[in-house]
Amino acid sequence: MPLEEPSIVDRLAEPESLLGMLQRGRGKGYLMALESPPEQVWPLLIECIINDPRLDRQLEDRAEYYASLIMATGADLEPLATDLRRNDVRNSNCTCCLGLILSTVGCLADEFSHSAAMEILRDYVPFGRKWLGVTQVLGDLEMPGALDGIDEVLAHRISSNPDVHTEFVRAVESDWKWYCKLDEDQRKGVCLLLPVYEPWQTFCRRNARFAALFAEMGIAYDQPPAPSNKMTEAEISELSLREMFASVDESTRGCFWRFLPEKVSPDDEDFLLQHVASKDWCRRVLAFRGLGQLSTPRAFEAIKSYIEVTTDRDQGARRYAYIAIEAMPPELTLETARVWFQSGRHHLHIPAGGILARYATLDDVPMLIEELRTPETVRCEDFRLSDALEALALFGGLGPIPELETVFHEVAHCRQRYRAAMAMDVTAPVHFQREYAFECLWDCHYETRTLGCETVSLTEPGALERLKELAADEDDDVREAAQARIEDF
Known part of the structure; x- marks a missing residue:
């Protein structure tokens, strides 16, 4: 029997080691790397990028963090190129870490005009499975020669490889269906695999083989947007509560959810309670919305039971x-939330945490701190962590809480580190500024960098210089926070 693969958390190095901090994206790791001999840092960076250390590959960004360190230390990109050539083959299962390699290389090419990074992307297109996204990245680069010859390479690859041709056809068909649903303004804000978008439009113009690939699909790509049959907000506002329930479906549920509170009165409670048990889930959703608006004991008990x-x-x-239940007043919900939060049922932890994150009292602090002490919590295996951290951030001036510092040091998910930083800044602002605010300026997560901008002491050596760099950060919130602190100075 094959041995079970270790989890991502189990593969992480000790949290206070240089590798451990780089894997977690900590600002302290970034600063330590700058102070270390580059030849000691390079293999650690490559280890992080090739063996993706992120718990959440959709929400956690590391590409800019690693790309910036590559530029600062002068790391060679050949190990990344070698790994792509070795592992990105069609019949391989080694796909899980390719995204971080490609996004880091793409960041180097896009933000730093790194010519070797651009060549890695160009060399990847003839064989890589993620050829579509990489071609789009190359098309967005403002670097001479980024797309030279790529049209011919792709025309040959799509035409000669049945698997790639099938992938192309499916992608075009999928994007075409999506395109037809968009209005004119929405079409301007997307990039699709259609010959009306770049770089595909240019490819078709200069390469007859590529144009033929789109033409053989038999699609009229210049089709105007279909007339919208969606109800306008004015029409929705004229509907009564019962008319909403009679006509709601998947296409109207979201709009009705927004407008329904202004339609609800206490006289509607029985009607709404009846629909909690409706077989139509859209009507159940509207019933929850209305009962949440009423926030009566009967409404609370109905949603609680559900x-x-x-x-x-x-x-x-x-x-x-x-x-709905999280928005109800705490005199209805808080006692139930405390019971649910300490239960062994995951689906009860979610609303309980949401209620505590809004309405926890000082009496809840011991329970919240105890939650931070469990190994499963720090490993992000217990989803109560987010809400426990946000609930502790309700209480200013409690003083340093060691468990918050442990989460900040050890947790693998960068957004949980931000929540720990936020809670430390509220509960012990002087301690946080002295011990953590400066390193937050180099954190991989934009919210943590923003918090660092807002809280760092401007007398800290290097703080003002870093704020000037962050005034040009790719994230709007970071830029604005950095610029505001500079102006205050």
Whole structure:
């Protein structure tokens, strides 16, 4: 029997080692890397990029963090190119880490005009599985020669490889269906694999073989947007509550959810309670919205009971029940939230945490701190961590909490580190500024960098210089926070 693969958390190095901090994207790791001999840093950077250390590859960004360190230390990119050539083959299972390699190389080419990075992307197109995204990145580069010859390379690859041709056809068909649903303004804000978008439009203009690939699909690519049959906001505002329930479907559920609170009155409570058990999940969702607006004891008990007894098959509608109960006043919800939070049922932890993150009292602080002490929590295996951190951030001036510092040092998810930093800044602002604010300026996560800009002491050596660099950060919030502190200075 093959041995079970270790989890991402188990593969992380000790949190206070240089490798451990680089894997987690900490600002302290960035600063330590700058102070270390480059030849000691290079293999650690390559290790991080090739063996993606992120728990959440959708929400955690590391590309700019690693790309910036590559530029600062002069690391060679050949190990990344070698790994792509070795592992990005069609029948391989080694796809999990390719995204971080490509996004880091793409960041080097895009933000730093790194010519070797551009060549790695160009060399990748003839064989790589992510050829579509890489071609789009090359098309967005403002570097001479980025797309030279790529049209011919792709025309040959798509025409000669049945698997790639099938992938091309499916992608065009999928993007075409999406394109037809968009209005004129929406079409301007997307990039699709269609000959009306770049770089495909240029490829078709200068390469007959590429144009033929799109033409053989038989699609009229210049089709105007279809007339919209969506209800306008003015029309929705004229509907009564019962008319909304009679006509709601998947296409109108979101709009009706927004407008429904202004339609609800206490006289509607019985009507709404009846629909909590509706077989139509859109009507159940609207019932939760209305009952949340009423926030009566009967409404609370109905939603509470629904949450407690529903199965995972109902989790789509249950999510809206969470939203409704979390918005109810604490005199209705807080005692239940405390019980749910300490239960062994994951689906009860979610609304309980949401309620505590809004309404926790000082009496809840020991329970919240105890939650931070469990190994599963720091490993991000217990989803109560986010809400425990946000709840602790309600209490200013509690003083340093060692468990918050442990989370900041050890947690693998960079957004949880931000929440720990935010809670430390509220509970012990002087301690946070002295011990952590400066390193936050180099954190991989934009919210943590923003917090660092807002809290760092301008008398700290190097702080003002870093703020001037962050005044040109890629993230709007970071830029604005850095510029505001500079202006204050």
